[in-house]
Amino acid sequence: MMSTTDFTNDKDFSNLRVDLHSHTNCSDGALTPQELIERAVNFQIDVLAITDHDTVSGLVSAKQTILEKNIPLTLIDGIEISTQWQGFEIHIVGLNIAPExxxxxxxxxxQQQRREDRATAMGVKLAKCGFDDVYTDAKAMAGEGSITRAHFARVLLQRGVVSKMQAAFDKYIGKGQRAYVNPNWCSIEDAVAAIHAAGGVAVMAHPIRYDLSTKWLRRLIVDFKAAQGDGLEVVLPQMNKEQRKLMLSFCLEYNLHASMGSDFHQPSRWSDLGRNLVMPEQANAIWQLWQGQATPKN
Incomplete structure (x- = not known):
């Protein structure tokens, strides 16, 4: 059995099924850590990173599941940190971190306090829209995990206010809508510094999803590089060839490593663990940084 930290230099990750971005119900995912591990096995994933939003609370039970059931899976300790840049919310994934x-x-x-402050303010705004106690229900749904806008969307969906989760964002809690609250996240520099201090590598999550022009995306990547960022997610399940080509070109131009992940939250017909994840041949894979083939920046 592979341990949860088996990163030997002679292991060829390119021949394994690797997914370096997934979520559990410790943040806004639908599955428990145990269920996520079992689904990864069913989908024949060899290497999985759990990257919950601003929390590492799901990693212990995931590791326990792997050990207790003797599951042949390499688990990468991870996190996804919300940051603020030029008025945009940018997510930075930390991989191979020391969680404690x-x-x-x-x-x-x-970050958890910032989440709590934002959630409370969103609850107040939703009450002004005529929806009382949404914060209370969202908080109960989140339990001990990170409260996110997805919890608010699920509450509105369950109440019949909207017909699908995306409609909650489009009508109420998305940017520019009545119940939207600007986040007060940390800076990209602070996120990268904490990830590096914990021995991990810092990856910009899903760059294509930030609704930025190519010019602004380049500015973001330049600033990320200046902050000592290590890599970009260049492969996601729902990307076209031109998008993958662009992301790879940025990696090569700015000497960044390439990562890939499904950003799995729940079973879906559109995306699932490991789907359409193939590392480009020209890319320097992010796992080279923790396999001793390159030196992370400090």
Missing amino acids: HQALTTLILQ
């Missing part, structure tokens, strides 16, 4: 490192723990506590 003090610098990371401190940042997580700060």
Whole structure:
């Protein structure tokens, strides 16, 4: 059995099924850590990173499941940190981190307070829209995990206010809508620094999803590089060839490593664990950084 930290230099990840971006119900995913691990096995995933939003609370039970059931899966300790850049919310994934490192723990506590403050304000705005106690229900749904806008969307869906989750964002809690609250996330620099302090590598999550022009996307990547970022997600399940080509070109131009992940939240006909994830041959894969083939920046 592969351990949860078996990163030997002679392991050829390119011949394995790798998914470096997934979520559990410790943030806005639908499955428990145990269920996610079991689904990964069913989908014949060899290497999986759990990257919940601003929390690492799902990693312990995931590891316990792997050990107790003797599951042949390499688990990468991860996190997805919400940051703020030029008025946009940019997500930075940390991979191969030490989850209990003090610098990371401190940042997580700060981010959780920011989440709580934002959620409370959203609840007030939704009440003004005529929907009482949405915060209370969303908080109960999140449990001990990170409260996210997805929890608010699910509450509105369950109440019949909207017919699908995306409609909650489009009508109420999306950017520019009546119940939207600007986040007060940390900076990209702070996120990268905490990830590096915890021994991990920092990857910009799903760059194509930020609704940026190519010019602005380049500016973002330049700033990420200046912040000592390590890599970009160049492969997602729903990307066309031109988008993958563009992301790869940025990696090559700015000497960044390439990562890939499904950004799995729940079973879907559109996306699932490991779907359409193939590392481009020209790319320097992100796992080279923790396999001793390159040196992470400090």
